[in-house]
Amino acid sequence: MPPDLRTSDASIIARSRAEPECFAEIFDRYFPAIHRYAAVRLGSAAADDVAAETFLAAFDQRHRYDPAWPQARPWLYGIATNLIGRHRRSELRLYRALSRTAEREADDGHADRVAERVSAEQLTPALARGLAALGKGDRDALLLVACAELSYGEVAAALGIPVGTVGSRVNRARRVLRSALSVPDER
Structure with missing residues (x-):
């Protein structure tokens, strides 16, 4: 259920400009999801830092928030994704290291179920290789759709x-992952 006008993210952020403590509600609403997304991308050790940095940056930039967006979710994921980009070398090292581990049996074999399989505990070597092979833009778009469940x-x-660029990037990423996972193309 979307928040009403008084409790929309946009109204809370606007109020937080004069009453900074109001921003805590945005933190409470979104920290767990942002932390999960960062953990999927970088591992749990870096997730704490990235999630905290995301909210610090959001708080510092709250005066630039576009009130036309009632939900802050895309804005926060954008900040988190940019911060993850700074940690990209760590992300690629994680994927490459996991791709070298002993092959584990994949549970469903469908690239479209990436969200269920992309975590430090569930990431198969083949999927890790596929994610490492993706360009930054393709990987970011795919993981925001698959892991953060953004439209x-x-x-x-x-x-x-x-x-349209999001659609192109996600489709290209899915093709690469299907190939890496040896999943036939569904055309």
């Missing part, structure tokens, strides 16, 4: 790109 419109807002 293409929300991903577009988070990354500052057109919705």
Whole structure:
């Protein structure tokens, strides 16, 4: 259920400009999801830092928040994704290290179920190789859809790109992952 006008993210952020303590509600609403997303991308050790940095940056930039967006979710994921980009070498090292581990049996074999399989505990070597092979833009778009469960419109807002570009990136990423996982293309 969308928040009413008084409790929308946009109204809370606007109020937090004069009453900074109000921003704690945004933190409470979104920290667990942002932390999970960062943990999927970088591992749990870096997730604490990235999630904290996300909210610190959001708090510092709250005066630039576009009130036309009632939900701060895409904005926060955009900040988190940018911070993850700074940790990209760690992310790629994690994927490459996991791709070298002993092959484990995949549970369902479908690249479209990435969200269920992309975590430090569930990431198979083949999937890790596929994710490491993706370009940054393709990987960011795919993982925002698969792990953060953002719509293409929300991903577009988070990354500052057109919705059509999101679709292209996600489709390209899925093709690469299908190939890495030896899943036949569904055309």
